[in-house]
Each structure stands twice: as structure tokens, then as C-alpha cells.
Amino acid sequence: EGAVHVWDQSSPGFLVRHAGAKEPMPDAAVALLQQALRCHWETIRRDSEDLSNAIGLDELRVDWLLGDPRWGPRIGELTYM
DSSP: OOOOOOOOTTSTTOOOOSOSOOOOOOHHHHHHHHHHHHHHHHHHHHHHHHHHHHTTOSOEEEEEEOOOTTTOSEEEEEEEO
16 A cells, blocks of 8 residues: 655654754655555565565564666665564
8 A cells, every 4th residue: 555654743742863953744755755655565565575574584674765767666774673
């Protein structure tokens, strides 16, 4: 499904990890992310699960690079949780 959840940064208790202005994500960026996820979600999910299963982990964080029309979705980083 590849839905995007945009956190309400004004909520009490919201953890700000990086100091600076709390600028909302531009609508065009959210739309581009949603489009990439709609188009590639099944591949992203399947490949992430396959990686985790192949190395016998219950959890694995897979950071994906999205938006390149030539290369498509690419893994940027893997982190064992």
C-alpha cells in the first residue's frame, strides 16, 4: 500500500531530534513520495522481507532511495534492529 503518515510536529511530547525550524514537508515532495511508493511498494516490501529472511532476522531496517526514474528504488542502508 505504501501510505505516508505525516506526523503532527505541534503535538505535545513530539520529539524533535534535530534543532532548527520545523518546516512542513512541501506538498510536492509528499506527492512525489506517495507516487513512488504506489508504484514500487510491492517490490520494496518484498525485497525488504527477503533480505531479513535470508539472514535470519526478525527485524531489519532498510532505508530506500526513491525517485530516480532510471535506477528505480535502491537500498541506501541496512541497519540491524
